[in-house]
Each structure stands twice: as structure tokens, then as C-alpha cells.
Amino acid sequence: MVMYMSRGLSGVVGLILILIALVVFASTTYNILNLMNEYMNINSMISNKQTLRSMVIHLTEGYYIYYPNGTLVINLMNGLPEPLLMTGYIILFPNGSYHIVKTEDSYIIPPLTTSKLTIGVDREPLGVFIVVLIRDEITHIVVKKGG
Amino acid sequence: MIGRRQSPTNLELGVSELISALLMLLITLAIGAFIISYISDVSDRLYTLIKSDVERRNVELIKSLDVVFATGNSTNNEVKLALANGITELKVLIIYINDVPAENSSITLEPLEIRVVTLKSPIQLPRDSVFKVKVVYEGGEEVIYGYVYE
Numbered sequence: 354m355v356m357y358m359s360r361g362l363s364g365v366v367g368l369i370l371i372l373i374a375l376v377v378f379a380s381t382t383y384n385i386l387n388l389m390n391e392y393m394n395i396n397s398m399i400s401n402k403q404t405l406r407s408m409v410i411h412l413t414e415g416y417y418i419y420y421p422n423g424t425l426v427i428n429l430m431n432g433l434p435e436p437l438l439m440t441g442y443i444i445l446f447p448n449g450s451y452h453i454v455k456t457e458d459s460y461i462i463p464p465l466t467t468s469k470l471t472i473g474v475d476r477e478p479l480g481v482f483i484v485v486l487i488r489d490e491i492t493h494i495v496v497k498k499g500g
Numbered sequence: 501m502i503g504r505r506q507s508p509t510n511l512e513l514g515v516s517e518l519i520s521a522l523l524m525l526l527i528t529l530a531i532g533a534f535i536i537s538y539i540s541d542v543s544d545r546l547y548t549l550i551k552s553d554v555e556r557r558n559v560e561l562i563k564s565l566d567v568v569f570a571t572g573n574s575t576n577n578e579v580k581l582a583l584a585n586g587i588t589e590l591k592v593l594i595i596y597i598n599d600v601p602a603e604n605s606s607i608t609l610e611p612l613e614i615r616v617v618t619l620k621s622p623i624q625l626p627r628d629s630v631f632k633v634k635v636v637y638e639g640g641e642e643v644i645y646g647y648v649y650e
Contacts, residue, residue, distance in 0.1 A: 363524045370532025377536055381543030388550045395557040402561070441614045443568055443582050449649060451580070453614050482568045484584040484614055491566045491586040491612075 406492045408433055409485065416499030419477045427470040427481060427496055429462055437462040438486040444472070445480040556639075563590050563639030565609075570646025574627040579646065581617045581633060585609035596634040597621050 412432035419425050425444070431437050439462060441455040452474070462468045462485070481496035564586030571580045579597055588611055595605035600622040609615060625631060625648045635642045 362521070363528045366525060367528045367532065370528065370536065374532065374536045374539055378539050378543070381540070381547065385543065385547055385550065388547065388554060392550060392554050392557070395554060395561060398561055399557060402564070440584070440612045443614060443616070445569065445571070445582075447649075449571060449573060449580065451582070451616055453582075453616060455612070455614055480569065482582065484566065484568065486586070486612070489562075489564065489587055491564045491584050493566055493568045493584060 402490050405487050405490045409437070409487055409492045409494065413437070413485075413494050415481070415483055415494045415496035417478070417481050417496050418499050419474070423473050423475060425472045425474045425478065425481070427472065427483070428499065429468045429470065429483060429494065429496075431462040431464055431466055431468070433487070434464050435487070436464055439483060440486050440491070441484045442470075442472075443482045443484070444474060444478045445482070446476060447479045559639040561639075562588055563637065564588075565590055565592070565635065565637050565640070565642055567633065567635055567642045567644040568614075570631070570633045570644050572621065572625040572629075572631055572646050572648035573650050574625050574629075574648050575650050577621045577625055579619045579621050579625070579631070579633065581619065581635070581644075581646075583609060583613075583615050583617060583635070585611060585613045585615075587611050590637055590639075592635055592637045594636050595619060596632075596636070598623055598631050599634070 414430045414432070415427060417425055417427045427442075429439075439456055439460040441453065444452040444454075446452070454472075483494040483496060485492060485494060566584040566586075568582035568584055570582075572578070573580075579602070581595065583592070590609045592605065592607045592609065595602045595617075597619070602619045602622050605617075605619055607615075607617060621631075627648055627650065629648045631646050631648065633644050633646055635644075
């Protein structure tokens, strides 16, 4: 009799333990799946950041014309369907010196438009880099020498 | 001997039925507890691992750094690095030049700051050569290749 009861008791205790294990497993699986979902969303947003940079490289263009009177005219073409915020620019000269200008006021380049920027410089630059903000992502446009 | 279980050989070895019942219960409890703690431990470890990665990626998402250009000078063995920061304050942890860490390369950039950093190169930079710069900041890293002009 005791043996039969003990078998039954062990069976009930075993069942309860299996149920507890199942609850623990289900709850942690749920938490992990939630976290995985968050992880996927973040990954997708990070991928979007990289896409934004790539878009800026491929869909924007800039070229400059240097005039001997020290005037540098920069033309920027925003081929993106959204605005770009210019935060500043760096002009690099052949002797390794540079000139940084941070645009205090928000200089916005509207989508699908061309903007012109005129700057006074001492000599012909080696390279001009326009630093732009697209959404929350910072990147730059390499300005080429134009004809 | 009536009411007692007997083995075919009539041996009376073994523990009493009550003890055997208790033993069976204990064994069931022990196995159950082990299985529960194992599942809990494995899932906790997995959760912590994913959670730390999610937190790291979150920081990566907020922070944004752009390395605009890198130029080198073979005469004074210096590297000039133009950095542009995003909308939040950012700490540059270390800068590597050709995978060798540069000294005093830990800097903090204000939001939307554009700065040209001059670093002493930890390796000799030959003229007209190309070098690799890796900027490690909180939330990620950026790699750019520079050119030695002089």
C-alpha cells in the first residue's frame, strides 16, 4: 500500500516539478525572444545608419572652383530625398595646414537641390570636406575640384 | 510472512517500504531541482549575453563619429586626423596607427564638434606611403586610410 502511495506521490511531485520547469523555461524563452526582437530592431537601425552614409556617398555631389582672387565657390548637390544639415567644413591645404569652419546657424541643404557656398581662402586648397548631418548620423561629402 | 513482498528467492534484503518511498521522492525532487536549475542557469546566461550585446548596440546607435581625413608627415612623424562628432558627447578611447596604439589619443568631443587632432605616430611613416588609422570610441570604431605627404 505504502509502495503504491509512494509511487503516486513521487508521480505527483514529479509532475509538479515538470510543470515548474516548464513555467521557468517558458518565461525565460519569452524574455529571450523579447530581447532578440529588440536586438533585431537595433540591428536594423544600425544597418539603416550605414545605409544613410552610403546614400550620402552615392547621392550627393560637391565640387569647388578656386578663383585666383582667393574666392572658393563650392557647389553641393543633394540628390537625397531628405534634407542635409551642414555642420561645418574643413579645407585642407597642400602644406598640411587646414581651416575648420563650424556653421553656427543650421545650414540646411534641401532635398534634390543644389546649394552654393562662397568662401574666401588664401590659396588653392588640396581638398574640401563638408561635414553633414543626416537624421542623427554624421558623415561628410568630399568636394572635388571642378572645371 | 503474510502481506510481505518476497523476492523469488525469498531473500529479505533491502530497505523498508517507507524508506524506499522517501528515497524515491528525494530522487525525484533532486532530479527535478537539477533540471530546473540547469534550465534557469542556461537561460540566464543566454539572457545576460544578449542583454549586454543589446546595450552595447544601443550605445552604438546613439553615438556617431566620422573620420573625415588622415594625413601623415614623415619629417616630424605626425599624423593629422579630422574628426566630426554627432549629436551627443563622445569619448574617443584610443587611436591606432597601423594597429599600433598612439600615445595620448584619448579625447572627448562635444556634440557636433569638428576637430583636427595631431598625434605623434608610434611608427615611422615613410614619405608617400599609406597608413591605416583606427579610431575606437565608446560605441564602435572607424577605420580610415591616410597618405604621407611630406
